[in-house]
Amino acid sequence: MGESFISAREVAAGVRAGEWTARHVADEHLAAVAERDGEIHAFLHVDPDAVRAAADRIDAAVAAGDDPGPLAGVPVALKDNLCTRGVPTTCASRILEGWRPPYDATVVERLVAAGAVVVGKTNLDEFAMGSSTENSAFGPTRNPLDPSRVPGGSSGGSAAAVAAGFAPLALGSDTGGSIRQPAALCGVVGLKPTYGRVSRHGLVAFASSLDQIGPFTRSVADAALALDVIGGHDPLDATSSPSPQPDHLAAVDSGVDGLRVGVLSEMLDMDGVAPEVVARVREAAEALAAAGAEVVEVSVPAVIYGLSAYYLIAPAEASSNLARFDGVRYGLRVDAPTTNEMMVATRTRGFGPEVKRRIMLGTYALSAGYYDAFYGQAQRVRTLIARDFAAAYERVDVLLSPTSPTTAFAFGDKTADPLTMYLNDVCTIPSNLSGDPAISVPFGTGGDDLPVGVQVMGPALAETDLLRTAAVLEGAAP
Amino acid sequence: MAERITRDDVAKVAQLARLALTDDELDTFTGQLAAVLEHAEDVAALDLADVAPTAHPLQLGNVLRPDVVGPTLDRDEVLAAAPSAEDGRFRVPTILGEAP
Amino acid sequence: MTAPTAPTTIDSDEVFTVEAGGTTFELVCGLEVHAELATATKMFSGAPNRFGDEPNTNVDPVTLGLPGTLPVVNERAIELAIRFGLAVGAEIRPSVFARKNYFYPDMPKDFQISQYDQPIVVDGSIELPGGHVVGLERAHLEEDTGKSTHVGGDGRITGAEYSLVDYNRAGVPLLEIVSRPHVRTPEQARQYVAELRAVLVAAGVSDGKMEEGSLRVDANVSVRPVGTDALGTRCEIKNLNSLRSLGRAIEYEARRQADLIAAGERVEQQTRHWDEDSGRTSKMRSKEEADDYRYFPEPDLLPVTPDPAWIDAIGAALPPMPAARRRAVADAAGVVLPDETVALIVERGQDSQALDAITAGADAARVLVHVSQNLAGEGGASVAPDRLAALIALETSGALTATQAKAVLAEMVGSDATPEEIAAAKGFEAMDTGALEAMVDEVIAAHPDEWETFRTGDDKARGKLTGFFVGQVMRASRGQADGKAVTDLLRRRSGA
């Protein structure tokens, strides 16, 4: 026992060297799932036979003298908004219950080509809309560190799977913080790459101009390795960056000597950011200074408008992206005498309240007479935020802030008022609006002994700087 | 600056989005949407006339695909996943109006 | 985002008018044409763009709008849009795709990706064969919808029990070409669509097959009292599947609107459906009922800003368009445009043949007649320009009559023999002047009453009887007489 808590790099190294089999690794992780996922509910779908069969194929390759790749035999958990050919993909929504895509997402193809073994599909807030995974149509996920608390969201299942030892690597999607915030709340590493670094082909869209896929891992080095595998240009995504990828893994251990680090002052002063979280961020800054970084305080004034702009842009895009769920071609249909009534009945029964709320908000923001005041204005704020970030990155290489205003909260704490829940994303949203990369790395705990995540942000395609900063924090964490 | 969203606005928006709301839901959603939009007033109030909108974080363009035929889906597999199909096609109830 | 502003109308030599309640109303019309592009694949994916296949076989995940799919722009579609723009003298602009949101079962994503406020083609024009010029406001790229078949009832959408949807057509690239309201008669509307089709085909942009739905026309029709400038309220007429429907529908709709105004009622802005059987338009929906499309920039696509060098290369490879070809023929033949014979020759693609024969020295007027009338058969029968020129030389020298030349030309198609050889084989020789004079005198003597009328009558009577006498001489000579020589003789004999 114990393999379910070793890193992805160790698993792959062992499989490639023949020290253990992928099948053994798969069995260990399946055993962990069987033992504890009844309580945690990280997964919506696990097919143990398929997992073992996939592991056996890796072992056969090794036996044949072939190299299965850098993720040889590494169990991965996939957020259930990533399309997997022939395997149910629900987005935690009744409207897609039972749907099996006829194609694989690009990231899934790349993981499998690198030797990874897919363990299953993880729970999420319905269509990735939420910050606690309480919005899943199939029941919430529990935080493995304290099952009375939420794991964060919307990729709560993926964060919990990694934290619980069900897989050393999971993929999530991050539209306004949906990788970083649950990573912080579950005490794991979560990376949102630069918009365009990772192909969105096969990711069921929430907000197309904000969505980005990224990894959850228990170490910074594993996050770098995962990005090396899933990143890079994809002709099936027109918004995919053509820039060649650096070797992220190789850069992880290069330290922060001489790196200019800015503590983002607005994010320490924001309403609702807990004092213990602020304290951890300041300690993290000190740790970086001790490791040779130049640390200054930096202002990025426009980030205070991020939340408002986000809650106009993201729902607007979502209202359009989710129109296709109409009962005609796939998924749920609720019968009615006319097509229009059928569409209304299907969508009314198929979507949960948070999804409906955001569809209506977005429809309103785009509707005649309001476009300029809402969507148009929010797009201009986006320009301001990008401009202010760019100005900050003239002075510093990376920025430091809290990931989440608080540690993991109890179920039901923030469900009464949507706005209270939305405030969870206040520190993570600005990077989605600017398209820049950001990572959350565990750094100490709050008063309730639950983990605190520190966020490291950087300019577009500067993932290597984020990873080396995060690696130093990982080593210095209290 | 936009006016406060009304119950009628929400009803109209629900219709546009093909969602049916009960009277209670209409009340609840109206209040919740109003709260979010009120929070967004800080943004609506900014004078940004001289700021260009950003539709997209990626400053790229001209991403084009060669006109080369790629794979198609198996029709039986596609129609098997449909709620209703007939004669090689997707079946839907009566359509009331012509397309716009 | 703001919609493009309505431009003013322009003058036309002809204007279609309708009388109602003592007022004369004139037609103002603009046309929207959707042309399917001649690409191998769809606008945003590699599924085949092919007409007539088994339902739902030309579909891939993008075509069906499956969750997780993303559009990628077809480079060829951009090229064809640029080709069209250059062919109509338009400006090629940086363009942005937007989403037009509405729920409809034939629209897989329940939104259409279409260029909205930043179209790729702006501000061109189409010169009609009749000489009238119609301005083009814009042409933009978008994707086509699927197709529904209605089952039960009478097979129409209303009253059907249910419908079946085929997505083969969904995602096919469309160029929507929007004219300015410069169309002033139903005939101009027909000419416009025919000319637009000719431009699309000549530029290789579309196959232009109206019967396969490759070209679909909507007409925006309004009327106003003659002498006024303000545009009247317009109605958009859909379902115009042929040039015949187009002309009839515009005429009907103009009368309907004029009658409404004359009766003191208001024309409501509507979308109307043309019914070919009843010959009427009927209301589909009013503007107030129209959906709120909630346009916004397509976040999955980046702007398209074609490289000027690419645009130049596309322009350099573009063949001449019909209007330029008409000008070339007219210039070579010394004909003033508009000219129906020239238009016909260009429409049939016989212009290079005509031009080559003229260049080879043939009489231009005879070239136009022979090419347009005598080489019209079976898919553009043709003879080499130097041979056509040789034939016409025989004709203009008087060695062959027009009738004989026509007969010789018919034999020249598909034969290597020279016109002289064919003429000799047919026994064609020019009659000598003496023989012709004798024959004319005989005919005059045989018809004294007609001759008296010819001699003393007015121009109209003379004109009529010229035909009579020439016909008699032709019959007597078994077609060997030269009609023009006979006419001259008749005039001389009458002392005119």
Ligand SMILES: [Mg+2]
């Ligand atoms: Mg139109």
Ligand SMILES: [Zn+2]
């Ligand atoms: Zn259109």
